[in-house]
Amino acid sequence: MKPLHTLSTFSFKKVLHHIFDVDTEGKTEHGDINILPKHIAVADIGNSKIVVLIASMNKKGEIEVIGMGEEKSEGVVKGVVSNILKTSQCLKKALDKATEQAGFIPDSIIAGISCTINVHKHHSILTRKDSFLEITANDISELETEIHQSLLYSDEKVIYTTAQHFSVDSEHGIIDPKGMTGTKLETTFKLITCQLTYFKNLERCCNLLNITLKAVYPSIIASAKSILHDDEIAEGVALVDIGAGNANLAVFKNGILLHAESIPFGGNNITKDIAEFTGLPFNKAEKIKLQYAEAIHTNINSKDIIEIEVLKQRKRVVYKKDIAFVAQCRLEEILDLIDYSIMKHIQKENIVFGLVFIGGVSKTHLFKRLAKLIINTDCVVFPKTKLIFTSVKPEIKAQLNNPVYSTALGLLKLEIRGQ
Ligand SMILES: Nc1ncnc2c1ncn2[C@@H]1O[C@H](COP(=O)(O)OP(=O)(O)OP(=O)(O)O)[C@@H](O)[C@H]1O
Ligand SMILES: [Mg+2]
Secondary structure: OOHHHOOHHHHHOOOHHHHHHHOOEEEOOOOOOOOOOOEEEEEEEOOOOOEEEEEOOOOOOOOEEEEEEEEEEOOOOOOEEEOOOHHHHHHEEEEEEHHHHHHOOOOOOEEEOOOEEEEEEEEEEEEEEOOOOOOOOOHHHHHHHHHHOHHHHOEEEEEEEEEEEEEOOOOEEEEOOOOOOOOOEEEEEEEEEEEHHHHHHHHHHHHHOOOEEEEEEEEEHHHHHOOOOOHHHOEEEEEEOOOOEEEEEEEEOOOEEEEEEEEEOHHHHHHHHHHHHHHHHHHHHHHHHHHHOOOOOOOOOOOOOOEEEEEEEEEEEEEHHHHHHHHHHHHHHHHHHHHHHHHOOOEEEHHHOOOOEEOOHHOOOOOOHHHHHOOOOOEEOOOOOOOOEEOOOHOOOOOOOHHHHHHHHHHHHHHHHHO
């Protein structure tokens, strides 16, 4: 099959028309004018993998995931693009796989990143000219505009804004002010920013592929959209994604985001510790980790050994218990930092639904037991993603249920249904 990138615009339009039965005047077969198919492409730019999803609206108005591509990530360190060429090549490979399945080449993309983030509070006030007119979404957008015009974040990129409760004149604690009337509308926004250079580097990767980087979201916020349920967000829950580069955390209570943080340790640190301990190169240490690492080392027979090939014909024998011990030490450190970060912002008993863990590291054998021991609250590990979208291909549908793809799925949700 011809790579889609090589199609002429004419052939590409043919592919598009074939998929959506859109005639040359932009009408569907039902005769609706201007119902142009809405395509969305998203990419989870992780430290260890890049996942691309392409979705579109079908004739019934449902969102369908029509293409999926995954590729090992290179050139991303701690969520930051540090080698533009390498990352753009990996993104291209993931995109090619997704576009081949989708039969559609996106010209823009929405990305999720898991770099170091800063969280700010920004209080905005809007004095409305006509206090008898109902408050609309436009008024709320105006409040938000103030953030983007502020010089406070000039060397940072605002990648997520979410309003806390609103006040309309003397009435406070309003969750949604739309439809109310009043003169003074105010709220405090929670903003998540990253360094502007992080965004620029990713933008450069996309530009090399002739794709516009339309928006960037923090990966943990995207994952929350596809993992957490409304009652969890209302009653209190902490979502923790321990990936290869970072451990990202977001705490929700009373329907709002209370706290978010990126802790700069993840699975790669465990692998590096094992590499240092065994003298193995990173790639081999990664294999040993996936095979033998455990979150609790105490019950492993102290005589169990593993024979590993350090160099050609040079073997080394290590105790299985030692590998688990190395992994446990780093996991304890990460979990302690998560515990401290949560405690700084909320009393744990207020997180009624406890902690929900996703990210590859939480697949470590006995992880849940260690997490419960350290954080001393309810822990759920690797829940199923919410089935938000229909999928045209059964093989995609089967994969989408895996929380590994929660960030990419959540990006779609953020873009389609808003924040
Ligand atoms: N069964 C397992 N046991 C232990 N570690 C695992 C297991 N499976 C995956 N990992 C580790 O999880 C990490 C990858 O997780 P994930 O796919 O969530 O990362 P990512 O999304 O690419 O990274 P990030 O979110 O930090 O950008 C790797 O360090 C990998 O070694
Ligand atoms: Mg991730």
